[in-house]
Amino acid sequence: MAHRAPAAPPATRESLPGPWSWFHGPRPAGDVDDQVIVTELYRVYGRPLLSFVLRLTGGDRHWAEDVVQETMIRAWRSAHQLDENAASLLPWLATVARRIVIDDQRRKNARPQEAGEGPLENMHVPDGLEDLLRSVVVSEALLALSPAHREVLNETFFRDRSVNEAAERLGIPVGTVKSRVYYALKSLRIALEERGVTP
Amino acid sequence: MSADTLHIDVGAHALGLLEEPDRRAFEAHLAACPACHEELGALREVARMLDGVEPITDGWQARPETRVS
Structure with missing residues (x-):
């Protein structure tokens, strides 16, 4: 799956590519099909992320599925910001999903201001979500x-x-x-x- | 019941899945088996992580219409 571009420097033994390095930009056009990337994100993280988002949406499945889809697309667009050595992208995805839920909620409440698009890597999951995130990581481990x-x-x-x-x-x-x-x-x-x- | 068989019971015991006769037999074995005692502690910690977690039911599929452009 992780076929590297011919021009890419060879990985040294000291710095082997992380599990998501194939996903990490820049990559030549056509190297990894976009659909493959999103399909892979769904395969690995779709279910645990959905179970996490369902709790944020109060069990609204349709809304939760839309949030998961938007999260996966943002992850694909933000590939260059992801830590290729992270053992799991789930904390990152959960943080992005939470922001999308908050933005959706604000829209529903007819308040015009949106959350700013701050650097994603600086976002942290607040304390209250730690237990929730833990249960999602355990679900991922069960998978x-x-x-x-x-x-x-x-x-x-x-x-x-x-x-x-x-x-x-x-x-x-x-x-x-x-x-x-x-x-x-x-x-x-x-x-x-x-x-x-x-x- | 052999010691090997009893040792395997440590997993089921950590999750509280043994029925009474097996539970008593395992606990008798546990008192005399430091290896089982140590492993029980580790597996109980894993079991604790499962609290409040929903079971994973196979059959979930990614939404087929999901596409990016």
Whole structure:
């Protein structure tokens, strides 16, 4: 996916390109298709961002989807401002999405002034949103699990079922459910650490 | 039940998913197994992170009409 332009200097071992370096401008026309970039942003961040924005819009899904779409487009336009070494773009996207929600709210309240377009990299998520953002990052980490690991957590913890009850529902041995729960938690711990959340 | 099997139970125990006989058996094992004791602490922290988080249900799709120009 991350094919580099021929003229780009070779990455040294000391400064390997970050996970989003392919996304980072400048890039020659046609190097990475714009649609591919937005599709990739949606694939990685669409769902956790939507769950975050839904809480800002009070559950208004249509509004939230519009906000997510606008956020992805702004991210694509602001590619040069993104930290290519960031483990996750989610904090950045969440901050932009929050600003869009606030702007929308101001428009709805018929107040003419808009929030200024300050430098995006200087924006911080206020304290009140830390817990919300944490839960969104955890959701993102859950998405990084294998489907079998995600399923076993859904069938046990999230539905308040014992491993025995889940085994019966899934039609697999209890020992398999216990083993999957164990490895799912270990994978989740790693996924959280990769996203800068230390359990 | 073998020690290996009991060790695997540490994950389910951290999330409170064991039924009573298994829970008692694991807790008896836990008292004599420093490795499990240590791992239980770590996995409980992971379990704590899940509080208040919505489950991820597979099947979400990006909006197909999303395009940039």
